[in-house]
Amino acid sequence: xxxxxxxxxxxxxxxxxxxxxxxxxxxxxxxxxxxxxxxxxxxxxxxxxxxxxxxxxxxxxxxxxxxxxxxxxxxxxxxxxxxxxxxxxxxxxxxxxxxxxxxxxxxxxxxxxxxxxxxxxxxxxxxxxxxxxxxxxxxxxxxxxxxxxxxxxxxxxxxxxxxxxxxxxxxxxxxxxxxxxxxxxxxxxxxxxxxxxxxxxxxxxxxxxxxxxxxxxxxxxxxxxxxxxxxxxxxxxxxxxxxxxxxxxxxxxxxxxxxxxxxxxxxxxxxxxxxxxxxxxxxxxxxxxxxxxxxxxxxxxxxxxxxxxxxxxxxxxxxxxxxxxxxxxxxxxxxxxxxxxxxxxxxxxxxxxxxxxxxxxxxxxxxxxxxxxxxxxxxxxxxxxxxxxxxxxxxxxxxxxxxxxxxxxxxxxxxxxxxxxxxxxxxxxxxxxxxxxxxxxxxxxxxxxxxxxxxxxxxxxxxxxxxxxxxxxxxxxxxxxxxxxxxxxxxxxxxxxxxxxxxxxxxxxxxxxxxxxxxxxxxxxxxxxxxxxxxxxxxxxxxxxxxxxxxxxxxxxxxxxxxxxxxxxxxxxxxxxxxxxxxxxxxxxxxxxxxxxxxxxxxxxxxxxxxxxxxxxxxxxxxxxxxxxxxxxxxxxxxxxxxxxxxxxxxxxxxxxxxxxxxxxxxxxxxxxxxxxxxxxxxxxxxxxxxxxxxxxxxxxxxxxxxxxxxxxxxxxxxxxxxxxxxxxxxxxxxxxxxxxxxxxxxxxxxxxxxxxxxxxxxxxxxxxxxxxxxxxxxxxxxxxxxxxxxxxxxxxxxxx
Amino acid sequence: xxxxxxxxxxxxxxxxxxxxxxxxxxxxxxxxxxxxxxxxxxxxxxxxxxxxxxxxxxxxxxxxxxxxxxxxxxxxxxxxxxxxxxxxxxxxxxxxxxxxxxxxxxxxxxxxxxxxxxxxxxxxxxxxxxxxxxxxxxxxxxxxxxxxxxxxxxxxxxxxxxx
Numbered sequence: 001x002x003x004x005x006x007x008x009x010x011x012x013x014x015x016x017x018x019x020x021x022x023x024x025x026x027x028x029x030x031x032x033x034x035x036x037x038x039x040x041x042x043x044x045x046x047x048x049x050x051x052x053x054x055x056x057x058x059x060x061x062x063x064x065x066x067x068x069x070x071x072x073x074x075x076x077x078x079x080x081x082x083x084x085x086x087x088x089x090x091x092x093x094x095x096x097x098x099x100x101x102x103x104x105x106x107x108x109x110x111x112x113x114x115x116x117x118x119x120x121x122x123x124x125x126x127x128x129x130x131x132x133x134x135x136x137x138x139x140x141x142x143x144x145x146x147x148x149x150x151x152x153x154x155x156x157x158x159x160x161x162x163x164x165x166x167x168x169x170x171x172x173x174x175x176x177x178x179x180x181x182x183x184x185x186x187x188x189x190x191x192x193x194x195x196x197x198x199x200x201x202x203x204x205x206x207x208x209x210x211x212x213x214x215x216x217x218x219x220x221x222x223x224x225x226x227x228x229x230x231x232x233x234x235x236x237x238x239x240x241x242x243x244x245x246x247x248x249x250x251x252x253x254x255x256x257x258x259x260x261x262x263x264x265x266x267x268x269x270x271x272x273x274x275x276x277x278x279x280x281x282x283x284x285x286x287x288x289x290x291x292x293x294x295x296x297x298x299x300x301x302x303x304x305x306x307x308x309x310x311x312x313x314x315x316x317x318x319x320x321x322x323x324x325x326x327x328x329x330x331x332x333x334x335x336x337x338x339x340x341x342x343x344x345x346x347x348x349x350x351x352x353x354x355x356x357x358x359x360x361x362x363x364x365x366x367x368x369x370x371x372x373x374x375x376x377x378x379x380x381x382x383x384x385x386x387x388x389x390x391x392x393x394x395x396x397x398x399x400x401x402x403x404x405x406x407x408x409x410x411x412x413x414x415x416x417x418x419x420x421x422x423x424x425x426x427x428x429x430x431x432x433x434x435x436x437x438x439x440x441x442x443x444x445x446x447x448x449x450x451x452x453x454x455x456x457x458x459x460x461x462x463x464x465x466x467x468x469x470x471x472x473x474x475x476x477x478x479x480x481x482x483x484x485x486x487x488x489x490x491x492x493x494x495x496x497x498x499x500x501x502x503x504x505x506x507x508x509x510x511x512x513x514x515x516x517x518x519x520x521x522x523x524x525x526x527x528x529x530x531x532x533x534x535x536x537x538x539x540x541x542x543x544x545x546x547x548x549x550x551x552x553x554x555x556x557x558x559x560x561x562x563x564x565x566x567x568x569x570x571x572x573x574x575x576x577x578x579x580x581x582x583x584x585x586x587x588x589x590x591x592x593x594x595x596x597x598x599x600x601x602x603x604x605x606x607x608x609x610x611x612x613x614x615x616x617x618x619x620x621x622x623x624x625x626x627x628x629x630x631x632x633x634x635x636x637x638x639x640x641x642x643x644x645x646x647x648x649x650x651x652x653x654x655x656x657x658x659x660x661x662x663x664x665x666x667x668x669x670x671x672x673x674x675x676x677x678x679x680x681x682x683x684x685x686x687x688x689x690x691x692x693x694x695x696x697x698x699x700x701x702x703x704x705x706x707x708x709x710x711x712x713x714x715x716x717x718x719x720x721x722x723x724x725x726x727x728x729x730x731x732x733x734x735x736x737x738x739x740x741x742x743x744x745x746x747x748x749x750x751x752x753x754x755x756x757x758x759x760x761x762x763x764x765x766x767x768x769x770x771x772x773x774x775x776x777x778x779x780x781x782x783x784x785x786x787x788x789x790x791x792x793x794x795x796x797x798x799x800x801x
Numbered sequence: 802x803x804x805x806x807x808x809x810x811x812x813x814x815x816x817x818x819x820x821x822x823x824x825x826x827x828x829x830x831x832x833x834x835x836x837x838x839x840x841x842x843x844x845x846x847x848x849x850x851x852x853x854x855x856x857x858x859x860x861x862x863x864x865x866x867x868x869x870x871x872x873x874x875x876x877x878x879x880x881x882x883x884x885x886x887x888x889x890x891x892x893x894x895x896x897x898x899x900x901x902x903x904x905x906x907x908x909x910x911x912x913x914x915x916x917x918x919x920x921x922x923x924x925x926x927x928x929x930x931x932x933x934x935x936x937x938x939x940x941x942x943x944x945x946x947x948x949x950x951x952x953x954x955x956x957x958x959x960x961x962x963x964x
Contacts, residue, residue: 048915393961396924520901
């Protein structure tokens with residue numbers, strides 16, 4: 001590489017060169033110099049592309065720009081022939097450039113941003129083409145091709161350019177960070193805790209045992225005792241034969257003495273078994289209970305942490321996956337902590353113990369028995385790895401079976417309506433047969449392996465016999481060199497190899513399963529809440545409800561902004577109707593008021609205080625929300641109304657329910673206020689749930705209230721009741737109502753029209769209607785036209801607004 | 802519905818060219834549009850039913866068969882089709898490794914070497930035109946045209962994922 005332009009050395013590099021001259025190890029210095037972010041580490045580990053724009057490319061581009069810095073960049077990884085290449089798209093303050101490698105140097109093609117007239121993107125199956133267009137009839141300024149992996153990074157650049165074409169300036173971002181984040185995001189979303197080493201995770205998990213040192217010590221001591229004691233009975237058997245039975249039979253030991261010693265040996269054996277089983281009791285009980293404790297601690301810690309995490313986290317993770325982590329993952333960890341760790345470590349001790357006992361009893365026979373053991377362990381391990389491929393296949397086929405089930409059972413009406421029962425049965429049968437074949441393949445494999453392995457183990461025993469017989473009978477040149485007792489002990493010891501061998505052979509899998517679960521649990525614990533209170537937060541008692549947005553901009557991720565420079569003032573007690581097309585930013589405004597997210601730039605003032613200075617918990621207690629999909633929890637109607645105020649008196653509950661027009665229907669329920677509403681309130685109708693949630697908000701008595709389309713999909717009578725309830729609820733509070741219907745807005749003091757993240761119109765209903773060509777006026781007339789055919793929506797429904 | 806039949810009617814009057822600005826332009830009914838092409842059946846019938854769409858993603862015309870176009874138009878469209886239908890063609894699989902929640906594939910493609918990740922429960926699927934397609938976490942598609950013709954090592958890696 002021959003950089004066109006050499007910028008002055010940065011301080012870190014200067015240190016590096018000094019260090020080099022001082023004779024330090026460059027590798028170490030380089031490590032400290034380039035401390036990589038998590039995203040950069042992900043790119044380095046999982047992809048084949050650089051984790052940032054290489055310095056020589058940056059130098060070449062900035063050189064071409066007269067030293068002005070690269071603000072944002074992306075890799076465009078396909079050439080015109082759709083083969084992989086390394087070309088960099090870079091955005092500067094006033095230029096956009098494409099750097100391609102050409103015979104060892106970076107060839108920079110740069111155009112001023114002003115020359116751009118349009119940008120066109122053609123998305124393909126696995127790649128996209130972005131064309132930067134200049135003046136009409138002028139050749140394209142640049143044509144870029146890239147795979148989907150680069151898409152987010154390219155879109156960042158494109159977003160800034162498109163905004164500029166529309167006359168908006170996007171503030172410069174951290175180019176390295178945005179690039180790394182864009183490329184790493186899909187991998188991070190699939191697996192957030194990437195590239196953590198297994199040993200570290202395991203150590204951290206074991207750290208959880210620290211709190212219960214006493215139990216751990218007891219458990220391990222008992223387990224060690226069991227291991228040691230199980231070595232005793234075979235030894236005693238050998239001793240009995242060689243030192244008692246044989247001498248008595250030979251007449252070298254008097255019978256009475258023989259009987260005495262034999263009984264001592266028998267009693268010792270009984271004692272050993274007794275102590276062993278007592279230890280087993282101690283070990284099993286202690287470790288099982290201990291494992292439960294650790295699992296409980298993890299669950300509590302997890303759940304508490306989940307409660308602290310910001311909503312941003314929940315929008316990135318699937319609910320199911322979070323539930324699994326609190327439930328099944330902690331359960332799996334219990335299994336590992338209670339039994340796995342002890343089993344694995346003691347099996348290793350057992351194998352070593354057995355090996356040394358056998359070798360010390362008789363070196364030659366010991367070697368015959370011990371030498372094949374590593375081979376057996378390897379075979380067991382290998383078999384597990386081999387089976388893994390079978391399991392993946394079976395898992396894949398099994399998911400095809402469950403796909404049919406989850407497709408057709410909820411869709412049974414469609415199946416029947418199209419008379420496809422037979423075809424669906426056929427489809428299921430085919431897959432069912434398929435998965436059975438796969439499982440049978442697995443059974444075939446292990447049922448072959450284990451008998452074969454046992455045959456090999458028995459082969460070793462036969463080998464021991466074959467070696468031992470001549471020495472027992474004394475047919476060899478050295479005469480009798482092995483006593484019957486030693487041989488019997490030996491045979492008894494050999495049977496003890498199998499169990500530990502199996503455990504050690506499967507150790508890799510056991511540990512891997514546990515670390516996987518631990519990974520998933522720690523991932524949550526390691527996520528920092530995005531909303532954190534300042535050191536000394538302000539408590540507004542009470543919140544008056546004066547809300548002021550000052551040039552607020554916000555983006556959920558990357559450089560894309562959902563809100564752009566929004567400013568407004570709302571007086572206490574005002575009701576603001578938020579209207580405008582989907583994706584305009586309505587819900588985002590309410591999310592920011594509730595401080596579910598912090599603004600990217602600008603600020604929000606509540607009663608003159610920056611929202612970020614407030615005590616979040618205290619502030620949120622004075623905010624109420626009635627959402628489009630009212631969320632009720634499992635429990636009675638009473639508990640649901642009292643959710644925010646569990647201590648509220650029954651009279652206040654009745655009052656709130658009456659104000660919410662809910663009292664009547666609640667009393668008609670068979671068990672009145674004590675009726676259980678079922679999961680998510682499924683035992684109530686939509687309108688009833690809505691009114692319970694209004695009662696909940698009335699009881700909560702918030703100073704600031706957020707309403708999100710409270711009257712959807714209900715009949716006219718119910719809607720009227722809800723509307724009445726709403727009117728009572730909003731009185732005397734600052735209200736932000738996201739309205740999809742005009743009827744919800746009749747009480748609004750002012751309307752804010754949101755479009756493309758901007759506040760485009762604000763004023764009373766009358767003022768906005770009078771505005772010629774206004775967005776609200778258009779939406780209103782559209783609705784009036786449609787109202788001939790009944791109620792309709794003036795906004796699309798949206799999650800984020 | 803209306804738009805579709807209009808597309809069919811104008812088929813014969815449709816002219817396509819790749820212009821200096823790098824875009825594909827369609828002239829139909831006297832109007833000109835910069836268009837991009839979407840295959841209606843990218844796997845089952847890649848060369849039939851090609852939807853030409855403008856910048857607003859509205860259908861301008863539908864090409865049922867490449868054969869119905871003039872020679873020049875056909876050449877221009879074929880070129881655009883290469884880009885629109887681009888997927889990574891897997892030639893060899895050198896490793897498939899599992900980690901917590903993701904599976905990493907190291908492959909050799911027609912475009913060059915590549916590592917990519919899939920979720921553990923995301924499986925390759927068979928496509929009508931033959932072979933299997935693997936979709937990675939970024940949405941890139943990797944086509945193994947005929948798994949049975951891969952070298953032995955690749956086939957071994959792929960074994961668990963194909964029938």
